[in-house]
Amino acid sequence: MKQFIRKIVSVTTAAIMFLSATALQAVAAEAAKGDKYDLTGIDLSKATVKPTVLITQQNIRYNEAKDNPVRTIQIYIKDAEGKYANAGFSVKVDERLELVKDEDGEIAYAGPALKRAMFTAVPEGDNGFRAIIAGSDAKSYDGVMFEFKVKLPEDFVSFEKYPIDIYYNKDTDLFTNELMDEDGKLMEAWIFSQGIIPGYICVGSDPSHDIPPKGDVNLDRKVDSVDASMILALYSKVSTGKTEPTKTQFRYYDYNGDGMIDSVDASNVLKVYAANSTE
Ligand SMILES: [Ca+2]
Ligand SMILES: [Ca+2]
Incomplete structure:
Protein backbone atom coordinates (compact mmCIF):
# COMPACT_ATOMS: atom_id res chain seq x y z
CA MET A 1 0.00 0.00 0.00
CA LYS A 2 2.80 2.36 0.93
CA GLN A 3 4.41 1.73 -2.40
CA PHE A 4 1.18 2.51 -4.18
CA ILE A 5 0.78 5.80 -2.36
CA ARG A 6 4.36 6.69 -3.16
CA LYS A 7 3.70 5.92 -6.78
CA ILE A 8 0.56 8.06 -6.89
CA VAL A 9 2.41 10.91 -5.24
CA SER A 10 5.26 10.64 -7.70
CA VAL A 11 2.93 10.39 -10.67
CA THR A 12 1.14 13.52 -9.50
CA THR A 13 4.40 15.32 -8.90
CA ALA A 14 5.59 14.36 -12.34
CA ALA A 15 2.38 15.56 -13.93
CA ILE A 16 2.82 18.90 -12.22
CA MET A 17 6.45 19.00 -13.28
CA PHE A 18 5.63 18.33 -16.89
CA LEU A 19 2.90 20.95 -16.88
CA SER A 20 5.13 23.59 -15.42
CA ALA A 21 8.31 22.86 -17.36
CA THR A 22 8.35 26.43 -18.62
CA ALA A 23 7.13 27.86 -15.34
CA LEU A 24 10.09 26.17 -13.66
CA GLN A 25 12.45 28.31 -15.67
CA ALA A 26 10.90 31.24 -13.83
CA VAL A 27 11.76 29.93 -10.36
CA ALA A 28 13.95 32.12 -8.25
CA ALA A 29 17.63 31.84 -8.96
CA GLU A 30 19.96 30.78 -6.17
CA ALA A 31 23.60 30.77 -5.13
CA ALA A 32 26.20 28.61 -6.85
CA LYS A 33 27.09 25.40 -5.00
CA GLY A 34 30.49 25.09 -3.38
CA ASP A 35 32.04 28.01 -1.51
CA LYS A 36 29.77 30.74 -0.25
CA TYR A 37 30.51 34.03 -2.03
CA ASP A 38 31.96 36.54 0.42
CA LEU A 39 29.69 39.59 0.26
CA THR A 40 31.60 41.56 2.91
CA GLY A 41 31.79 45.17 1.78
CA ILE A 42 29.70 44.52 -1.32
CA ASP A 43 26.43 46.38 -1.81
CA LEU A 44 24.48 44.28 -4.30
CA SER A 45 21.80 46.94 -4.63
CA LYS A 46 24.43 48.89 -6.60
CA ALA A 47 24.77 46.15 -9.21
CA THR A 48 23.75 47.42 -12.65
CA VAL A 49 24.20 44.08 -14.39
CA LYS A 50 22.19 41.27 -12.80
CA PRO A 51 22.56 38.23 -15.00
CA THR A 52 21.04 34.81 -14.53
CA VAL A 53 22.95 31.69 -15.51
CA LEU A 54 20.59 28.81 -16.28
CA ILE A 55 21.25 25.12 -16.75
CA THR A 56 18.96 22.90 -18.81
CA GLN A 57 16.09 21.42 -16.81
CA GLN A 58 15.03 18.37 -18.72
CA ASN A 59 11.91 16.28 -18.01
CA ILE A 60 11.87 13.37 -20.40
CA ARG A 61 9.67 10.42 -21.04
CA TYR A 62 10.81 6.96 -20.04
CA ASN A 63 10.95 5.60 -23.58
CA GLU A 64 12.80 8.67 -24.80
CA ALA A 65 15.41 8.12 -22.07
CA LYS A 66 15.73 4.44 -23.05
CA ASP A 67 16.09 5.27 -26.76
CA ASN A 68 18.38 8.29 -26.30
CA PRO A 69 20.26 8.03 -23.01
CA VAL A 70 22.81 10.64 -24.13
CA ARG A 71 21.35 14.08 -23.35
CA THR A 72 22.56 17.54 -24.30
CA ILE A 73 22.83 20.05 -21.49
CA GLN A 74 23.18 23.77 -22.13
CA ILE A 75 24.38 26.58 -19.92
CA TYR A 76 22.65 29.87 -20.75
CA ILE A 77 23.21 33.40 -19.65
CA LYS A 78 20.68 36.22 -19.74
CA ASP A 79 20.69 39.94 -18.90
CA ALA A 80 24.44 40.17 -19.50
CA GLU A 81 24.73 41.02 -23.19
CA GLY A 82 27.85 43.09 -23.83
CA LYS A 83 28.76 43.08 -20.15
CA TYR A 84 30.96 40.07 -19.39
CA ALA A 85 34.34 38.95 -20.65
CA ASN A 86 36.21 36.67 -18.27
CA ALA A 87 34.87 33.79 -16.26
CA GLY A 88 36.00 30.60 -14.60
CA PHE A 89 33.82 28.20 -12.60
CA SER A 90 33.06 24.51 -12.28
CA VAL A 91 30.20 22.43 -13.62
CA LYS A 92 29.38 19.19 -11.82
CA VAL A 93 26.90 16.56 -12.89
CA ASP A 94 25.30 13.93 -10.68
CA GLU A 95 27.77 11.09 -10.11
CA ARG A 96 25.42 8.63 -11.78
CA LEU A 97 25.66 10.61 -15.01
CA GLU A 98 28.58 10.08 -17.33
CA LEU A 99 30.13 13.01 -19.22
CA VAL A 100 30.33 12.12 -22.90
CA LYS A 101 33.15 13.61 -24.96
CA ASP A 102 32.58 14.65 -28.57
CA GLU A 103 34.51 13.21 -31.52
CA ASP A 104 37.37 15.66 -30.89
CA GLY A 105 37.68 14.49 -27.30
CA GLU A 106 36.17 17.71 -25.92
CA ILE A 107 33.90 17.64 -22.87
CA ALA A 108 32.05 20.85 -23.73
CA TYR A 109 31.90 23.25 -26.64
CA ALA A 110 30.98 26.92 -27.01
CA GLY A 111 27.50 28.06 -28.03
CA PRO A 112 26.33 31.24 -29.82
CA ALA A 113 26.79 33.49 -26.77
CA LEU A 114 30.54 32.78 -26.80
CA LYS A 115 31.04 32.70 -30.56
CA ARG A 116 33.56 35.56 -30.34
CA ALA A 117 35.18 34.43 -27.08
CA MET A 118 37.67 31.77 -26.13
CA PHE A 119 36.13 28.86 -24.30
CA THR A 120 37.86 25.85 -22.76
CA ALA A 121 36.56 23.01 -20.64
CA VAL A 122 39.12 21.29 -18.44
CA PRO A 123 38.15 17.95 -16.87
CA GLU A 124 37.80 18.03 -13.10
CA GLY A 125 37.28 14.66 -11.46
CA ASP A 126 34.98 12.09 -13.04
CA ASN A 127 31.82 14.15 -13.03
CA GLY A 128 32.77 17.68 -13.76
CA PHE A 129 34.85 20.20 -15.61
CA ARG A 130 36.10 23.70 -15.21
CA ALA A 131 34.71 26.20 -17.72
CA ILE A 132 37.07 28.99 -18.71
CA ILE A 133 35.84 31.98 -20.72
CA ALA A 134 38.08 34.76 -22.04
CA GLY A 135 36.58 37.38 -24.32
CA SER A 136 35.63 41.03 -24.52
CA ASP A 137 32.60 42.89 -23.20
CA ALA A 138 31.57 44.15 -26.63
CA LYS A 139 31.53 40.65 -28.07
CA SER A 140 29.75 38.81 -25.29
CA TYR A 141 26.15 37.78 -25.85
CA ASP A 142 23.12 36.41 -24.08
CA GLY A 143 22.13 32.87 -24.98
CA VAL A 144 23.84 29.49 -24.85
CA MET A 145 27.37 29.92 -23.54
CA PHE A 146 28.31 26.28 -23.92
CA GLU A 147 26.87 22.81 -24.02
CA PHE A 148 27.92 19.28 -23.22
CA LYS A 149 26.56 15.76 -23.22
CA VAL A 150 25.81 13.39 -20.38
CA LYS A 151 24.71 9.79 -20.46
CA LEU A 152 22.01 8.46 -18.15
CA PRO A 153 22.82 5.22 -16.30
CA GLU A 154 21.22 2.09 -17.77
CA ASP A 155 19.33 1.52 -14.52
CA PHE A 156 18.02 5.10 -14.20
CA VAL A 157 15.30 5.59 -11.66
CA SER A 158 11.99 7.15 -12.64
CA PHE A 159 11.10 10.48 -11.04
CA GLU A 160 14.53 10.84 -9.50
CA LYS A 161 16.38 14.04 -10.31
CA TYR A 162 19.90 13.89 -11.65
CA PRO A 163 21.20 17.32 -10.68
CA ILE A 164 23.61 19.42 -12.72
CA ASP A 165 25.15 22.34 -10.86
CA ILE A 166 27.54 25.24 -11.08
CA TYR A 167 30.16 25.35 -8.32
CA TYR A 168 32.01 28.38 -7.07
CA ASN A 169 35.54 28.17 -5.67
CA LYS A 170 36.51 31.33 -3.78
CA ASP A 171 40.22 30.89 -4.54
CA THR A 172 40.01 30.50 -8.30
CA ASP A 173 36.64 31.54 -9.73
CA LEU A 174 35.43 34.72 -11.33
CA PHE A 175 32.72 36.08 -13.61
CA THR A 176 33.62 39.61 -14.52
CA ASN A 177 34.08 42.16 -17.29
CA GLU A 178 37.08 43.14 -19.35
CA LEU A 179 38.38 45.77 -16.92
CA MET A 180 37.59 43.63 -13.86
CA ASP A 181 36.34 46.87 -12.27
CA GLU A 182 33.67 47.60 -9.66
CA ASP A 183 30.81 46.82 -12.07
CA GLY A 184 32.47 43.51 -12.93
CA LYS A 185 32.90 42.64 -9.27
CA LEU A 186 29.23 43.42 -8.54
CA MET A 187 28.12 41.29 -11.49
CA GLU A 188 30.30 38.42 -10.27
CA ALA A 189 28.91 38.74 -6.73
CA TRP A 190 25.38 38.78 -8.12
CA ILE A 191 25.85 35.66 -10.23
CA PHE A 192 27.62 33.48 -7.67
CA SER A 193 25.50 34.58 -4.69
CA GLN A 194 22.03 34.56 -6.31
CA GLY A 195 22.14 34.28 -10.09
CA ILE A 196 22.16 30.54 -10.76
CA ILE A 197 19.23 28.37 -11.80
CA PRO A 198 20.50 24.79 -11.44
CA GLY A 199 19.68 22.08 -13.91
CA TYR A 200 18.65 18.47 -13.84
CA ILE A 201 17.42 15.52 -15.83
CA CYS A 202 14.29 13.76 -14.63
CA VAL A 203 12.82 10.70 -16.33
CA GLY A 204 9.11 9.87 -16.26
CA SER A 205 7.57 6.55 -15.26
CA ASP A 206 7.94 3.27 -17.07
CA PRO A 207 4.67 3.02 -19.01
CA SER A 208 4.68 -0.79 -18.75
CA HIS A 209 4.26 -0.34 -14.98
CA ASP A 210 1.28 1.89 -15.49
CA ILE A 211 -1.09 -0.61 -17.07
CA1 LIG B 1 -8.22 -3.29 -7.47
CA1 LIG C 1 -19.07 -8.81 -19.05
Missing part, protein backbone atom coordinates in the same frame (compact mmCIF):
# COMPACT_ATOMS: atom_id res chain seq x y z
CA PRO A 212 -3.40 -1.93 -14.36
CA PRO A 213 -3.90 -5.72 -14.34
CA LYS A 214 -7.10 -7.01 -15.93
CA GLY A 215 -9.98 -6.89 -13.45
CA ASP A 216 -8.45 -4.07 -11.40
CA VAL A 217 -11.39 -1.72 -11.35
CA ASN A 218 -10.28 0.76 -8.69
CA LEU A 219 -6.79 0.92 -10.25
CA ASP A 220 -4.83 0.04 -7.12
CA ARG A 221 -2.85 -2.59 -9.10
CA LYS A 222 -4.54 -5.42 -7.20
CA VAL A 223 -7.37 -7.64 -8.31
CA ASP A 224 -9.46 -8.47 -5.26
CA SER A 225 -12.91 -8.51 -3.69
CA VAL A 226 -13.06 -4.71 -3.70
CA ASP A 227 -13.03 -4.79 -7.49
CA ALA A 228 -15.67 -7.53 -7.56
CA SER A 229 -18.01 -5.59 -5.29
CA MET A 230 -17.52 -2.44 -7.35
CA ILE A 231 -18.55 -4.39 -10.45
CA LEU A 232 -21.66 -5.68 -8.64
CA ALA A 233 -22.50 -2.17 -7.43
CA LEU A 234 -22.28 -0.79 -10.94
CA TYR A 235 -24.25 -3.76 -12.28
CA SER A 236 -27.03 -3.07 -9.81
CA LYS A 237 -27.15 0.63 -10.74
CA VAL A 238 -27.17 -0.18 -14.44
CA SER A 239 -29.85 -2.87 -14.14
CA THR A 240 -32.13 -0.54 -12.20
CA GLY A 241 -31.65 2.14 -14.85
CA LYS A 242 -29.84 4.54 -12.53
CA THR A 243 -26.82 4.91 -14.76
CA GLU A 244 -25.32 4.04 -18.11
CA PRO A 245 -21.74 2.71 -18.06
CA THR A 246 -19.16 4.95 -19.70
CA LYS A 247 -16.63 3.77 -22.26
CA THR A 248 -13.92 3.82 -19.62
CA GLN A 249 -16.08 1.77 -17.26
CA PHE A 250 -16.61 -0.82 -19.96
CA ARG A 251 -12.86 -1.09 -20.36
CA TYR A 252 -12.29 -1.91 -16.69
CA TYR A 253 -15.58 -3.45 -15.48
CA ASP A 254 -16.45 -5.71 -18.39
CA TYR A 255 -13.98 -8.45 -17.53
CA ASN A 256 -15.05 -10.99 -20.13
CA GLY A 257 -15.58 -8.32 -22.79
CA ASP A 258 -19.07 -9.42 -23.76
CA GLY A 259 -20.42 -5.86 -23.76
CA MET A 260 -22.24 -6.29 -20.46
CA ILE A 261 -21.23 -5.43 -16.94
CA ASP A 262 -22.79 -8.01 -14.70
CA SER A 263 -22.28 -10.65 -12.02
CA VAL A 264 -20.31 -12.85 -14.42
CA ASP A 265 -17.58 -10.19 -14.51
CA ALA A 266 -17.63 -9.97 -10.73
CA SER A 267 -17.27 -13.73 -10.31
CA ASN A 268 -14.46 -13.80 -12.90
CA VAL A 269 -12.63 -11.18 -10.86
CA LEU A 270 -13.17 -13.19 -7.68
CA LYS A 271 -11.71 -16.24 -9.40
CA VAL A 272 -8.60 -14.26 -10.32
CA TYR A 273 -8.39 -13.01 -6.75
CA ALA A 274 -8.73 -16.55 -5.37
CA ALA A 275 -6.09 -17.84 -7.79
CA ASN A 276 -3.69 -15.03 -6.85
CA SER A 277 -4.17 -15.53 -3.11
CA THR A 278 -3.34 -19.23 -3.21
CA GLU A 279 -0.16 -18.69 -5.22
